[in-house]
Amino acid sequence: TQDDTYIQDQKTINDPNKTKPTQTGKAKAAFVVLIRNGDLHSFRSSMRQLEDRFNHKYNYPYVFLNDEPFNEEFIKLTSAMTKGKTEYGLIPREHWSVPMDIDMNIVRKNMEKMREEQVLYGDSLPYRHMCRFESGFFYRHELLDKYDYYWRVEPGVQFYCDLDYDPFVFMKKYDIRYSFTISLYEYPKTIPTLWDSVREFGKLHPQYIEKDNLMDFISSDNGATYNLCHFWSNFEIADLNLWRSEAYTKFFSFLDSKGGFFYERWGDAPVHSIAAALFLKKHQIHFFNDIGYRHEPFSHCPADEKIQLKCHCNPHDSFDFHGYSCTGKFLDLKAKWATIASNVTRN
Ligand code: GDP
Ligand code: MN
Known part of the structure; x- marks a missing residue:
């Protein structure tokens, strides 16, 4: 009868799993989302934009990670x-806890001091776990074992432009290992001894430092000091094997042994950026100009008219060439290297 058909149709229409096709994107890649249950709704708006602007054509999977179990509502919605496939992982306790050799009395004292100095997240222990996890553990989660590339996504971010090609395949084709859309200067109070530790590591393990590296992006005096430039890691499309490498594994455990993730408030953004700049070749780091993106309070909005036709952001709001951005420096250095490279080829 017509009623039966109607009831059956309603069931089909409302079953979100009914029409899941297979993935069409060709890379071994996934979106990785570290998130709390409470951020469900602000993530849904980001995910809606990501799907509409890109992933509805590729159906890449999502891996959600949390230090607490995801609830049913989060999973359902x-x-x-x-x-695409969605997977939900619990972070192992040892990846989200204070190591035995950390003196919590010192941590508490330093957090109190940073609170008085109004350092952003300076008095937050969960934020420290998050930065340490994103620096040294997310890529070791077993749900990521089967992937080569990841795209990091956070709740509340926006995607402004249609992306009509596959950035993972693009990265593989051009041997790109790390990419960004926004770069800026770090707060020095969060990393007083980070650069000393990096230099000490470089002296202990010079073999890991790439000769054709991007040191000039992170240091304006040939490595003596850190100029605070870093890629804003709330957006990253990168090669998981960069973090799984021997160089980075040793680098992270060296930094971790210094205790700066807790005694100070080392961010995953400077840690990833410094590693990418020192362990990769210049051409292996890429600025995704055509990915319009916002994470409060900054945006990247492409100015090229051809790209802008596919976007819904105001290019005048783009952070790229503001005084606090490092992207101008990155592009200048790239242009300089391109000139040098073409002169070398010509001569
Ligand atoms: P900000 O971008 O530096 O302001 O830091 P966020 O608050 O956005 O945190 C960075 C990322 O870690 C986001 O993807 C958050 O959802 C996630 N995150 C931060 N703290 C926690 C936490 O305590 N638990 C979980 N599961 N995720 C967290
Ligand atoms: Mn964020």
Whole structure:
């Protein structure tokens, strides 16, 4: 009868899993989302934009990670939003706890001092776990074992432009290992001894430092001091094997042994950026100009008219060439190297 058909149709329409097709994107890649249950709704708006602007054509999977179990509502509402596979992982306790040799009395004292100095997240212990996890552990989660590339996504971010090609395949083709959309200067009070530790590591293990590296992006005096430039890691599309490498594994455990993730407030952004700048070749770091993106309070909005036709952001709001951005420096250095490279080829 017509009623039966109607009831059956309603069921089909409302079953989010009914029409999941297989993935069409060709890379071994996934979105990685570190998130709390409470950020469900601000993530849904980001995910909606990511799907509409890009992933509905590729159906790449999502890996959600949390230090607490995801609840049913979170799983139901996020999996309903994509035709790609969605997986939900619990972070092992040892990846989200204070190591035995850290003196919590010193940590508490330093957090109190940073609170008085109004350092952003300076008095937060969960934020420190988050930065340490994103620096040294997310890529070791077993749900990521099967992937080569990841795209990091956070709740509340926006995607402004249609992306009509596959950035993972693009990265593989051009041997790109790390990419960004926004770069800026770090707060010095969060990393007083980070650069000393980096230099000490470089002296102990010179073999890991790439000769054709991007040191000039992070240091304006040939490595003596850190100029605070870093890629803003709330957006990253990168090669997981960069972090799985021997160089980075040793680098992270060296930094971790210094205790700066807790005694200071080392961010995953400077840690990733310094590693990428020192362990990779210049051409292996890429600025994704055509990915319009916002994480409060900054945006990257492409100015090229051809790209802008596919976007919904105001290029005048783009952070790229503001005084506090490092992207101008990155592009200048790239242009300089391109000139040097073409002169070398010509001569
Ligand atoms: P900000 O971008 O530096 O202001 O820091 P966020 O608050 O956005 O945190 C960075 C990322 O870590 C986001 O993806 C958050 O969802 C996630 N995050 C931060 N703290 C926690 C936490 O305590 N638990 C979980 N599961 N995720 C967290
Ligand atoms: Mn954030």
